[in-house]
Every structure is written in C-alpha cells, then in structure tokens.
Amino acid sequence: MNAPAFRAIAQLVAAHARAWPRQVAVQQGGRSLDWASLDAAVDRVAATLQRDGVRPRDSIAICGANSIDYLVLFLGGLRAGAAVAPLPNTALPQQLAGMVEDSGARVFFTDASVPDFATRAPRIGMEDPDALRAWLAPAGSRPRPVAVQPDWAFNIIYSSGTTGTPKGIVQPHRMRWAHVARAENYGYDADAVALVATSLCSNTTLVAVFPCLAKGGRVVLTEGRFDPAAYLRLAQRERATHAMLVPVQYQRLMALPDFDRHDLGAFRMKFCTSAPFAAALKADVLARWPGGLVEYYGMTEGGGTCVLEAHKFPDKLHTVGKPAEGHDIRLIDEAGQVLPAGEVGEVVGNSGAMMVGYQNQPGKTREAEWHDAGGKRFIRTGDVGRFDADGFLTLMDRRKDMVISGGFNIYPSDLEAVLRGHPAVAEAAVVGVPSETWGETPVAFVVPHDGAPAAPELRDWANARLGKTQRLADLRFLAELPRSDIGKVLKRELRQFYLRS
Numbered sequence: 001m002n003a004p005a006f007r008a009i010a011q012l013v014a015a016h017a018r019a020w021p022r023q024v025a026v027q028q029g030g031r032s033l034d035w036a037s038l039d040a041a042v043d044r045v046a047a048t049l050q051r052d053g054v055r056p057r058d059s060i061a062i063c064g065a066n067s068i069d070y071l072v073l074f075l076g077g078l079r080a081g082a083a084v085a086p087l088p089n090t091a092l093p094q095q096l097a098g099m100v101e102d103s104g105a106r107v108f109f110t111d112a113s114v115p116d117f118a119t120r121a122p123r124i125g126m127e128d129p130d131a132l133r134a135w136l137a138p139a140g141s142r143p144r145p146v147a148v149q150p151d152w153a154f155n156i157i158y159s160s161g162t163t164g165t166p167k168g169i170v171q172p173h174r175m176r177w178a179h180v181a182r183a184e185n186y187g188y189d190a191d192a193v194a195l196v197a198t199s200l201c202s203n204t205t206l207v208a209v210f211p212c213l214a215k216g217g218r219v220v221l222t223e224g225r226f227d228p229a230a231y232l233r234l235a236q237r238e239r240a241t242h243a244m245l246v247p248v249q250y251q252r253l254m255a256l257p258d259f260d261r262h263d264l265g266a267f268r269m270k271f272c273t274s275a276p277f278a279a280a281l282k283a284d285v286l287a288r289w290p291g292g293l294v295e296y297y298g299m300t301e302g303g304g305t306c307v308l309e310a311h312k313f314p315d316k317l318h319t320v321g322k323p324a325e326g327h328d329i330r331l332i333d334e335a336g337q338v339l340p341a342g343e344v345g346e347v348v349g350n351s352g353a354m355m356v357g358y359q360n361q362p363g364k365t366r367e368a369e370w371h372d373a374g375g376k377r378f379i380r381t382g383d384v385g386r387f388d389a390d391g392f393l394t395l396m397d398r399r400k401d402m403v404i405s406g407g408f409n410i411y412p413s414d415l416e417a418v419l420r421g422h423p424a425v426a427e428a429a430v431v432g433v434p435s436e437t438w439g440e441t442p443v444a445f446v447v448p449h450d451g452a453p454a455a456p457e458l459r460d461w462a463n464a465r466l467g468k469t470q471r472l473a474d475l476r477f478l479a480e481l482p483r484s485d486i487g488k489v490l491k492r493e494l495r496q497f498y499l500r501s
Helices: 009-019 035-051 068-079 093-103 129-135 173-183 203-214 228-238 247-254 279-288 362-367 412-420 455-463 491-500
Strands: 024-028 031-034 059-063 083-087 105-110 123-125 153-158 168-172 193-196 218-221 242-245 269-272 292-297 306-309 328-332 345-350 369-371 377-387 393-398 403-405 408-410 425-435 439-448 474-477
Touching (some): 009 035, 009 068, 009 173, 024 035, 024 068, 031 035, 059 068, 059 093, 068 083, 068 218, 083 093, 093 105, 093 168, 123 129, 153 173, 168 173, 173 203, 193 228, 203 218, 228 247, 279 292, 328 377, 362 369, 403 425, 408 412, 412 425, 412 439, 425 491, 439 455, 455 474
Parallel strands (some): 024 218, 059 083, 105 123, 193 218, 193 242, 242 269, 269 292, 439 474
Antiparallel strands (some): 153 168, 292 306, 328 345, 345 377, 369 377, 403 408, 425 439
C-alpha cells in the first residue's frame, strides 16, 4: 500500500475546520471544541508563540494533566513549526528542570500539578484562564504560515526512565505521518470517537490521538486518574469506536464484575502497547469486548514495529505479531551478526518511523543504532526474541533483564508466566540479583489475591514447575508493582528495593 502524501497534522485541523466547522473535535467532561473553534484556538497560540520569538524548529515544553488546553497548545506549537516536549508531571522537580533545559524549550506551559522550580524558559499556567488569556495574543490572531517539512522535529518524548535517566527522543513529522498512514487500516474516519485515558506526554497516547485528529474524528479525554468503571460508562455514553490502553488498564477493566453489562458495541478497534500483554488477557478481551484488538510492539525511538491483529490470529496471542508493512526487523547476536529464523537474538528494526536521535546525546544515539553490511540504519530495541515458522515474533525479555545464573540464560518472562498460573497470583515480576554462588539469581515479586499461601509456599510451588537452573531464590509479596506513567513495571526499582532490604 502506498502511503498518502505527507501533510502537516496541524494544517489538517484547518482543513477539517473548513469541511466540518460545527462538528465536535475534542471534548473533556462538560467542555468541547468544534473544529472551527479548535482551529481558531490553535491559530491564536501559534501567533502568540511567533510574537514571543519562537521560530520554526525551536521547541516548547508542556507539563500537566490531560486537558483540552494541553492539546490546543500542542497543536499551536506544531503550527508555528516548533517541536513540542510533552513532559511527565509525575517526574521529580529536578528531573523536570533537566528536561526543560535539555529540550531547549522557549516557553514552558504547566498546570497546578507541576511544582515550582526555576527554568530559563518563561512559565505559563495553562490551567489558569486569566494567566492564559493574559499571555495569548488577541482573539482572531493569525500566525505567519510555516511550511513544515517531514524531517523537522515533531516532538521530543522523554523516556520513562525504566532503565536509567530519561533521554529526549526526537521524533520527526515523518514518523507521526507514518502513524497516520497506518491508521488507514483501522477504521479511523470523521465518525471515529477515540477515548483517551493515557497521558499526552507518552508516545503510547500520541500514536492514537494524532491519527484520529488527522482523519477528522473526535477525541474524548477522560478526567483525573484512571477509573475503570467511569471509563466504561463514558465509552458507552459517547459510543467510542477506538481506544488505546496499556495492559494493566485492560486487566483492571476486564476484572470489573459488571463489565459485561456495558454496551460497547460501537467499538471498531482497540489497541495496546508499551508493556507485555499476557495471552490470556488478550483472549479475554477478544471474547468479551466487541471490535478488533491490535497489539503494537515497538519503541518510542521507532525503528521496526510488529503488529498483532489478535482478532485475525487468535492462535498467535503468545506473540507480538509480524513486522508491519515496510518494516525490516531482524535478530542479531552479541557480536552484531544477523541470526537465521528460529534463533534467539536482539530485535533491531528499520522503517519510515524512526527517531532522529536522542536530544543532545549523540553518543547515546550511536549506542541505540545498528547498521547492516550495506550501511542501512536500524534501531536496537534491547529486547530478546525469536521468529516462529510463520514469521510471528515471540519476545523472551529485555536483554538487560535477562538473568545469567551459573552460565545459563534465564528469561524472567518464563518464570513470570509460571507464577501467573497460580490462582492466587494477580501480578508477578522477576528480576536478577547478585549471587556469590551463581553470579546472578532470580527473585520474584508477587501481588497476591486474598487467600494466597505464604510466600515461601508459593515459591516452592513455582520451583516445582521450573527447571533446575530457573528456580527462584526468593519471593516477596507487594501490594502493587512499581510502574511508569504508561504501565511498565519498573524492574530497576524492584531490584534496588530487594538489595536494600
């Protein structure tokens, strides 16, 4: 399939305003903007940024909870030709200060959830209507036209920090446009209603929001912390057609006793990405939630993406699917040599959706790249996997999370799968810790259901089902697993907690 010719997404808002001026474009709670109002608001922001000296290819930063104003500011920055750095409001003040500085933001927009700290960029309170109005140019202001180019930076996404200090991942307009092109396959159109319950600071959210806007659909933002019951009521009332959720959200939704009482028949497609999605949970979603289910496997850095259309391949739920059309995904060994089918190796990928690099970190960018014999650039995922005979990719684990015990490779995901097989286990995570005898040894953290056996008894139950080299040295109960904003288990924190205890 040939991709549609590139268009700047912020300019498509203007086209939709001409085509459907009174059709609702974005809503949250009792507030909404139609396409004409959204376009005018985006123009006003872009004109104000230009007034304040923000030039094409400069950057702005936004930090706060999801809101209509957040989305307007994001689109206004894009229309002015600036890159947008959407920052996590859960980060520590010193981390946020570092991100603002690293991004080179000329203006920093925040809401009340963001603590005070010093930045060189002027700070504008977006939750305060008076402050925002005082900053904005007069209503009706129009920006100077900017001819946005595909290779310009669209956004700078800061990594979740699951493996260390967050890095600024610079994604070009070309990459976002590739996501719009992919949406052609999944029912996005002017009648689509995308229900958004993940943070606008994450790539997970943006891969769903911008395709919907680009196709003229309606974006519905949830309010406050994720509430499964409220989410289902909203999905039913708004006749939602599309959703992007992370696995832990699917888990909480499917566990609601009254899930099946909701009318979710308007759904065309549901998506999942960002963290391991258990096969049993996929099967439950397929069985009880109308519409298709698509899992994306890839990185915020881009490179190769695998797509599992679970509704079409119910016998492949243990995999993350096949490489997307036009995506070149290979497996390499420790020496950087390409491995044949059936072998286990690190996943690397090339596609039209790839980051430019890490902001201000050329050395880290080079570490993230691998080039084949012909010089073709690939992004290294750090994940270990194997292709089956049908070309579907099964992930083993993060390469850095693999435990090497007594010379044997142990994949935590294998041990976690065994633990989840016990009816008293709600969630499980396995990490490697130092061992004088074996170099490393695996330990488990479990979120138990009521009535679970004692931790040593559960460990013995698991070890009876594991190979001799895989056996758990210890098992601890936790009320919840530490997670990033988009649901990834923070194994680094688990490892540090264990070593401190």
